[in-house]
Amino acid sequence: MKVLVSGGGTGGHIYPAISIVRYIKEKYPDSEFLYIGTEKGLESKLVPNQHIPFKTIEIQGFYRTLTLKNFKTVYLFLTSIKQAKKYIKEFQPDIVIGTGGYVCGSVVYAASKLNIPTIIHEQNSVAGMTNKFLSKYVDKVGICFTDAAEYFPKEKVALVGNPRAQEVMMVDKKEVLEEYGLDSDKPTIVIFGGSRGAQTINNAMKEALPLFKGKPYQVLYASGTIYFDEFKEKEELIKQLTNVTVVPYIDNMIDVLINVEALVGRAGATSMAEITALGLPSILVPSPNVTDDHQTKNAKSLVDKQAALMIKDSELTGKSLVEQVDKLMLDDNYRQTMAKASKAEGIPDAMDRLYGLIQELT
């Protein structure tokens, strides 16, 4: 089978596409793959790292305000469709799957115009602009939250969950905390602000560093590549803290998630799929800078089931962060109850379900 995937901008759109490729490759090793993204998006780093053939088109998102820059957006959209059609004709895929982000707008649209079977995957409870546009043209829409169904043509929608959820379930545990200078036998919490890091979480972490001293648990913090330099001035302090490690990015996040007791993070949909598949207790700090405040909606779906704690972005400080982390890390029973509730929300067979849609179309 020849599979073309496209999705980009942030990790939340990219990792599900990578999971789709890995799953099909495992099932049918002779399959061929092509990933189309942009040079500027995180996909230009993540995808070649996975040895998946990668091609780029140039495109930019629509500005929501009235601006002349949207003329360039329209121009790039039209030229990128042409480019995408060229790639598609060369590769001749049996199926084209878009996982969100504006790059897949041109690619999936071009595929539908060439009569190739198409699927889009929507990770969030509130649909993104690109997926709303594409849903008119595609054959199937895979969703992760039942709430998302209202944005799409009813007859195309199927609840599949997030492919990354199934991938985290399939990985064998290997001890990786030593790679980060931490002790595999100590309870550990991982903290990160989505795939790109988050300024508020970074500020809170800088305040929190001295407060973690002497705690009976360890902290692994991924600041996001662009914020990492802010920790240079804290280098001396971090060296003294034997239970805290700060890195820019965690490349082997699945391995890390399997080895930790809990997580603090944004409430991006792909992270949430991973957390619930593994049954990880978490403290969520929804980003206030996303369409229709969808991360708060994502987080509340877990908080309402006692499957996570939430701190509002505006209320996050070093002190409030450590207080909540203590609540979770110093009480095994509380953590176990939350882990159970979290696990109950997961869709661990998401990729099997999505593959069912692929089979229907090919």
Ligand SMILES: CC(=O)N[C@H]1[C@@H](OP(=O)(O)OP(=O)(O)OC[C@H]2O[C@@H](n3ccc(=O)[nH]c3=O)[C@H](O)[C@@H]2O)O[C@H](CO)[C@@H](O)[C@@H]1O
């Ligand atoms: C600001 C923004 O627009 N956020 C959106 C974006 O989030 P974002 O890209 O942050 O997505 P998620 O939180 O959903 O996923 C992040 C992914 O990156 C991985 N990871 C993260 C840090 C790290 O160091 N290493 C690593 O591998 C996580 O394990 C996860 O797989 O896409 C999500 C899915 O459509 C949306 O729900 C979010 O609202």
